[in-house]
Every structure is written in C-alpha cells, then in structure tokens.
C-alpha cells in the first residue's frame with residue numbers, strides 16, 4: 476500500500492546563490508557527508524544539491540510533516556546505487572515519523588526519483604508499505 480507521496484521543484488540558481496552566500500554553513504547544515512562528497516565531485520555542484528534539496532522537501536511531504544522550522548534536513552539523505560539510482564535514507568525524527576505511519580507487520584520503502592533541467596531540479600518521493608510475511 477502507498478503511505479504517502481511528495482513532490483518538489485527547486486531552483487538551481489537560488490541554491491547557487493545560497494551556496495555563494497553561506498558556503499559550508501549551508502552545506503553542513505542541510506547535506507550529509509555522502510551528499511557533499513557527490514556534489515563536490517561534480518561540475519554542477521548547485522544542480523546536485525538542488526536535486527537533493529528537492530528530495531528532502533518531497534520526502535517531508537510524503538511523511539506528512541511538511542516543512543518546519545528547525546527541521547533536521549540531514550535526517551533525510553540521498554545516496555546512489557552503483558547503477559546511479561537514487562536511494563533515500565531516513566534517520567532521527569524522519570525515521571520515527573516513518574515508523575509511526577507504517578502499519579504493524581509491514582516494512583516501509585521510500586522510493587525517490589530525481590531530475591534536473593536548468594534552472595529546475597525536481598524530486599518525487601513515494602512511501603510504500605509492504606507486508607512482512
């Protein structure tokens with residue numbers, strides 16, 4: 476069954492502006508080491524961060540919490556399989572919320588899909604619950 480869906484569009488130029496103004500303060504507050512390592516290897520650092528920003532916003536919508544002040548953005552993190560497919564990992568408050576909405580005897584799977592075409596970066600998140608048995 477589907478527990479939640481979320482989508483978000485992020486403006487790559489806006490993210491570039493925040494990176495230029497706040498640099499590592501922004502990187503460290505919002506993005507995990509895995510996300511920062513991926514972005515720093517890329518020519519399009521801002522586009523890489525914009526997709527991951529959109530993924531976090533989409534995930535918060537799928538979790539049904541939406542955006543809140545003081546949210547721990549690093550508790551929703553994107554990594555990539557060897558194929559390039561993105562995977563969303565949730566920890567802390569986001570994991571607690573996921574556990575809350577997951578019915579007993581089910582496991583939750585967070586699906587994420589990303590794309591970008593300058594100046595836009597887009598993410599979809601679908602949270603699925605699968606019976607354990």
Ligand SMILES: CC(C)(COP(=O)(O)OP(=O)(O)OC[C@H]1O[C@@H](n2cnc3c(N)ncnc32)[C@H](O)[C@@H]1OP(=O)(O)O)[C@@H](O)C(=O)NCCC(=O)NCCS
Nearest residue numbers: 522523526553554555557558559560561588589590591592
């Ligand atoms: C997947 C693919 C269609 C992406 O298309 P694109 O036009 O380059 O880029 P888009 O902006 O639409 O999407 C990029 C996002 O797609 C996602 N993506 C990449 N590979 C993926 C895959 N195998 N499955 C699902 N999603 C994938 C990633 O999240 C990527 O963003 P990120 O690298 O910042 O995480 C394209 O890379 C492709 O056909 N790849 C073939 C497989 C391949 O070359 N693999 C190389 C590693 S073995």
